[in-house]
Amino acid sequence: MPPMQALPEFAQSLATRLLEAGPGWMLLVLLGLVTLAAGLGVAGSVLVIRLRAARRRARRAAGSAEGMRDRLTGLALRPAFESALEEAVWEAENKGGAPVAVLHVALDDLRGINDGFGQSAGDGLLVQAARRLAQLPAIAEGGRPGLPNLARLGGEEFAVRLTADEAAAGAVAAQVCAALARPFEVEGQSMGVTASVGVACYPAHGAWSRLLPHAGAAMRHVRGAGGNSHALYAPAMAVDLREQALLVQDLRMAVERNELKLLYQPKIDSASLQITAAEALLRWEHPVRGVVPPALFVPLAERHGLIGPIGDWVVAEACRQAAAWRERGLRMRIAINISGHQLRHDRFVAQLEEQARAHNIPPSRLTCEITESVAMEDTAQTRIAFQRLRRAGFHVSIDDFGTGHSSLAVLRRLPAAELKVDRSFIVDLAASESARSIVEAVMTVARTLGLRVVAEGVETEAQRDILVRMGCDELQGYLFARPMSAVALALWAEGEPGHSCGTAFRPSLFDATSPAPMLH
Numbered sequence: 001m002p003p004m005q006a007l008p009e010f011a012q013s014l015a016t017r018l019l020e021a022g023p024g025w026m027l028l029v030l031l032g033l034v035t036l037a038a039g040l041g042v043a044g045s046v047l048v049i050r051l052r053a054a055r056r057r058a059r060r061a062a063g064s065a066e067g068m069r070d071r072l073t074g075l076a077l078r079p080a081f082e083s084a085l086e087e088a089v090w091e092a093e094n095k096g097g098a099p100v101a102v103l104h105v106a107l108d109d110l111r112g113i114n115d116g117f118g119q120s121a122g123d124g125l126l127v128q129a130a131r132r133l134a135q136l137p138a139i140a141e142g143g144r145p146g147l148p149n150l151a152r153l154g155g156e157e158f159a160v161r162l163t164a165d166e167a168a169a170g171a172v173a174a175q176v177c178a179a180l181a182r183p184f185e186v187e188g189q190s191m192g193v194t195a196s197v198g199v200a201c202y203p204a205h206g207a208w209s210r211l212l213p214h215a216g217a218a219m220r221h222v223r224g225a226g227g228n229s230h231a232l233y234a235p236a237m238a239v240d241l242r243e244q245a246l247l248v249q250d251l252r253m254a255v256e257r258n259e260l261k262l263l264y265q266p267k268i269d270s271a272s273l274q275i276t277a278a279e280a281l282l283r284w285e286h287p288v289r290g291v292v293p294p295a296l297f298v299p300l301a302e303r304h305g306l307i308g309p310i311g312d313w314v315v316a317e318a319c320r321q322a323a324a325w326r327e328r329g330l331r332m333r334i335a336i337n338i339s340g341h342q343l344r345h346d347r348f349v350a351q352l353e354e355q356a357r358a359h360n361i362p363p364s365r366l367t368c369e370i371t372e373s374v375a376m377e378d379t380a381q382t383r384i385a386f387q388r389l390r391r392a393g394f395h396v397s398i399d400d401f402g403t404g405h406s407s408l409a410v411l412r413r414l415p416a417a418e419l420k421v422d423r424s425f426i427v428d429l430a431a432s433e434s435a436r437s438i439v440e441a442v443m444t445v446a447r448t449l450g451l452r453v454v455a456e457g458v459e460t461e462a463q464r465d466i467l468v469r470m471g472c473d474e475l476q477g478y479l480f481a482r483p484m485s486a487v488a489l490a491l492w493a494e495g496e497p498g499h500s501c502g503t504a505f506r507p508s509l510f511d512a513t514s515p516a517p518m519l520h
């Protein structure tokens, strides 16, 4: 064989000789080359398969070795789980085995339990959660000796492997959520948690090694949208760690670079169909990625300590906009979404008051939308924040109501003025008796406590009619308007041609819902 450096010259001289020798010779040599390549290919595949099998064996040995089980729950750990997953996918791929699905299960509010009841209560809850997962029929019947289908990934996170396609895996994910949502009895105390579950499937979502990361991305997506649900992986959720790091770097600059924008979605009075308020919804206009939705970047901002400056910007911008609308004669309440991190910050309410004062907005014209799960945390910090909000006179709305675990005792103490029924109940309203019963129950609770009820995500006339019949006070959703720019909302509210949908703005209606006088 010629040395590697000389290969081009060797090939050149071979080609010249072949050309001189004629087509018969060329065919023979080509056949030889093809055979050699095929041989190398087969040998290569055999080698890859052997290496894979060896890797699986090594990981399984590492995973099942003494002491490699989770000390607290007794479950398998990640290496053994990954090895079993690789094996199952290999079988599906090579032996026509059944489809494989992975669930990434995370308890949503373990930190609250640890803070409120102590670490040992949190540990006790994790042990019981693990037991409940292991007892679910789809999980109990799916394990094989040495090939675990349930593992603890660390902290409050578990992984489940299933023999299931996308639809069946989604059904098991729903069972997981329901099983974990049932109250736990730990150290003589009844406790509630919710779970976020991400689902990824082979072959739909890629090779075995991508299943856990993809299921994790789907789980984080669920969490970002408030938790207590499950979601099937979609490529838009796959912001891997490197991407995340890049995104966080960009996010640090987003406020300075003026890349954040607020869109506004009106809330409509269900009796008169007039606008009563506008909810500010945050968007990040990334110079390269385009518009990034809040479900993607708000959780990132929270995790990396950036929600403070972003939240401050939202408050300042929403107050500025409310003042600008007022100058134009539009006197509507403005609603902003407040994350748990903001609420827990010492200076949050003081800053809100400063901004409201700077723009002459009476606090009663500012709604703070706080999700049910944050509102129900009921820690010393959130209690203080709610007291401050009440003393300052801000209007508090409990967002995504019905998705968390409300304690009526806590709800009664909260200075809330409104409940926003979560979109998931509105979606099913026309088709599902249980969704209607839940919304009716929310109405009853709200009436008893003297709260207004807003339905979010109203998309159809059928949903609107049911809600009006039930006595829901305000409606919000694509049926009336999608989130839009401040300029578009003003035109729409004023009934400008092209923006009108029959809901002319009527300031008097606002006065009926808010007794506080305007400063200007």
Ligand code: C2E
Residues within 6 Å of the ligand: 265, 280, 281, 282, 293, 294, 295, 298, 314, 336, 337, 338, 339, 369, 399, 400, 456, 457, 458, 459, 476, 477, 478, 479, 483
């Ligand atoms: P949210 O406060 O519950 O807002 C409702 C979400 O549902 C919005 O999504 C809205 O665009 C969408 N929506 C409204 N009507 C309909 C409908 O009829 N059908 C459907 N399918 N969707 C509808 P968006 O704007 O992507 O916001 C998602 C979440 O991000 C918000 O949920 C809120 O929790 C959070 N968020 C938005 N802006 C901010 C902010 O300024 N600060 C914080 N901390 N969170 C924010």
Ligand code: MG
Residues within 6 Å of the ligand: 279, 337, 369, 399
């Ligand atoms: Mg909201």
Ligand code: MG
Residues within 6 Å of the ligand: 399, 400, 420, 422, 423, 456
């Ligand atoms: Mg909501």
